Amino acid sequence: MVSEIASDSDETLPSQRKILVSIATYNERENLPNLVAEIFRFAPTVDILVVDDNSPDGTSDWCRQQQEIEPRLTLLCRTQEKGLGSATIAGLKYAIQHNYDYVINLDADFSHHPKYLPDLIAGMESAPPGGQPVDVMLGSRYIPGGGIEGWPISRKIMSKFINAYAIGWLRLPVSDCSGSFRCYRTEFLKRIEFDQFRSTGYAFFEEILWFLTQAQARFGELPIVFVNREKGHSKITLQEALRAVWIIGQLGFAKFRSQAALPQDTSPNP
Template sequence: MDELGKILVIIPTYNERTNLPLITDRVRRCTPDVDILVVDDNSPDGTGELADRMAATDPQLKVLHRTAKDGLGAAYIAGFRWAIAQGYDVMVEMDADGSHQPEQLDSLLGALGSADLVLGARWVPGGRAVNWPKYREAISRTGNFYARHMLSIPLHDATGGYRAFRRETLEKLDLDTVDSRGYCFQIDLALRAYRGGLRVVEVPITFTDRVHGTSKMSQAIVLEAMWRVTQWGVRGRLRRR
């Protein structure tokens, strides 16, 4: 991984007090050389305060506090901006709830050697979801099928949130114009990278449903994603005409 430069794993949190020590410990054991940035959205359960205490004894753990819960996309963009300002070369998205396996991070980073953006994918050969409710799997598969065909992109898991970016990739995606808030943020960045001619690669991952805490998924998030994908797809077809 030395050839990739400085690597930062960005973990957004909102009420993840129980999960945070578990996920950071796994990252540290699997990839001890990477740094971790916790981006906390003023969690009422004290996740931010816990992160500060952990960072006080771990120089590789950083904490970025935001004043309110403003969506996954905004949290990641804040983390990306912080990372770029601090001189990191690679930024990794990872959920706090343990659904993304730190043990598979080496696989994503290895693929980044010949790519600009690597997506951890559940719906490709070798990928899978474990202990996930059937309705959640159906929503994810349907949403990805719709995005793939509506947007004409050869990606099977554009909604996944376990991914690795080169700094140069993020600098080319015009983050100032990204206003997606929920999970459609993931589709937005993947679409920008693909349409921008960047090398986007999918590698299989095992996604495991959270054990502790509650999911942030909601009907509003699903509807936002469907509406925006439809808008992007129609605009793209009009431009091609």
């Protein structure tokens, strides 16, 4: 675990790595210009992909103009699909297709501050003595040093409930399974069959952890303080939260069924 925040110098980033920061956006015109500037301040060597679902507030228009003068920025504007999960998958697939070493997801509303990027990336590079580097680094609110600022108590309870439920039911070896601030090793993501995903929305973040755990990924966690958005509007709805509960439930049952279907070991005891 890495707990100190690095300075905003590019010397803190492993320059030989090709890194993509993928941001799913819907109506984030107010946040995106500042966010892009802050990402490049803390991590100047990364590229940014914005996956926007044709937001009516002009998010895509801003990106379209900006990518003409900023070669590190690319827009993927989706007109046929919608949903945070499928937008995130589009970003992960883009990273695989374009041979990035790492792909990082973060929200556009400054809840995941770019100041954490150097440490998140450093976490991918470090390994415990005699061990292997991790495949996924998670920004975690639920380990010492992490936290949440600005959420009402009801939202905190909902998040705690989803985390306890998903971690317990799916046996996920992490402390925070519903946050999207993560860095994935792209090579490891090639093992994941994204076409099998049930979720196109917020449950994607638990679902991918479930698939990664099945594939025996190694996880690391960085404490982060999640700060509630100041600009723009939340897109999560009660319906979306209930859908997440349902999908997590289904995943757990699918696991039991596949275990029950495994041939029994009938060999005699030695």
